Amino acid sequence: MNWFDTKFYHILYKNRDHKEAELFIENLIDKLKIKKNSKVLDLACGRGRHSIFLNKKGMIVSGFDSSENNILEAKKNNTKNLKFFKKEMDKSYNDSFDVVFNLFTSFGYIDHNYNTKVFQRISESLNINGLLVLDFLNILHVKKNIVKEEIKKVDNITFNIKRFIKNQILYKKIDFTYHKNEYSFKESVMCLELKNFKDYLKELPLEIIEIFGNYNLEKFHLDSERLIMVIKKSQP
Numbered sequence: 669m670n671w672f673d674t675k676f677y678h679i680l681y682k683n684r685d686h687k688e689a690e691l692f693i694e695n696l697i698d699k700l701k702i703k704k705n706s707k708v709l710d711l712a713c714g715r716g717r718h719s720i721f722l723n724k725k726g727m728i729v730s731g732f733d734s735s736e737n738n739i740l741e742a743k744k745n746n747t748k749n750l751k752f753f754k755k756e757m758d759k760s761y762n763d764s765f766d767v768v769f770n771l772f773t774s775f776g777y778i779d780h781n782y783n784t785k786v787f788q789r790i791s792e793s794l795n796i797n798g799l800l801v802l803d804f805l806n807i808l809h810v811k812k813n814i815v816k817e818e819i820k821k822v823d824n825i826t827f828n829i830k831r832f833i834k835n836q837i838l839y840k841k842i843d844f845t846y847h848k849n850e851y852s853f854k855e856s857v858m859c860l861e862l863k864n865f866k867d868y869l870k871e872l873p874l875e876i877i878e879i880f881g882n883y884n885l886e887k888f889h890l891d892s893e894r895l896i897m898v899i900k901k902s903q904p
């Protein structure tokens with residue numbers, strides 16, 4: 669089973685909760701002056717923690733995720749203006765949006781071709797002057813501060829975590845025992861830097877207009893924890 673489809677992912681990342689999502693979204697709405705009634709997409713929405721709050725703030729929200737279990741869970745929150753769909757992010761979105769959010773390192777899982785396709789899909793679905801907010805890890809910070817081995821106990825599960833970088837891919841190996849069964853999962857994400865993102869955007873009517881370094885939206889610098897890009901769609 670895919671790691672993101674398991675309940676263990678949500679246990680390990682328990683701290684990545686609604687409170688964190690709400691603070692981040694509140695800050696983004698304020699800073700980017702996102703209007704009520706905007707039509708927004710939460711791309712790779714997980715169980716919908718950001719989507720749910722965006723909807724509470726008056727937006728018309730679609731959430732896409734490739735994980736069946738996440739979408740089933742998210743759908744419990746469906747309202748007239750909050751809908752979730754099982755969808756791969758490189759497939760046509762068949763809709764248009766004022767803002768697309770891709771949050772908490774939900775990008776760069778496959779390869780450069782796939783990433784290019786995703787940007788094309790986003791670009792064709794954004795309205796002119798629409799925004800993409802892409803929240804990725806700052807790989808420079810990760811490389812400098814990588815914790816190679818860690819033991820994390822959450823909800824009585826002891827997760828043994830190993831992190832390493834090989835061929836420009838950041839791996840996180842997660843081993844644990846649960847009800848006497850042994851489990852082993854791997855997360856992997858491409859080591860993408862700002863320059864890689866700029867390359868993806870070159871041929872598209874998309875331009876980075878602002879970069880933040882954390883969820884409080886402080887300015888990005890080389891040692892920031894996050895690389896949060898605000899990207900604007902111009903007239904093609």
Ligand SMILES: C[S@@+](CC[C@H](N)C(=O)[O-])C[C@H]1O[C@@H](n2cnc3c(N)ncnc32)[C@H](O)[C@@H]1O
Pocket residue numbers: 672673684711712713714715716717732733734735738755756757758770771772773774777
């Ligand atoms: C790190 S989680 C973040 C989820 C959510 N954005 C959040 O902050 O809670 C990444 C999500 O991306 C989804 N995902 C991975 N590959 C995908 C793809 N190709 N298309 C759509 N969603 C994908 C996973 O199922 C997972 O829910």
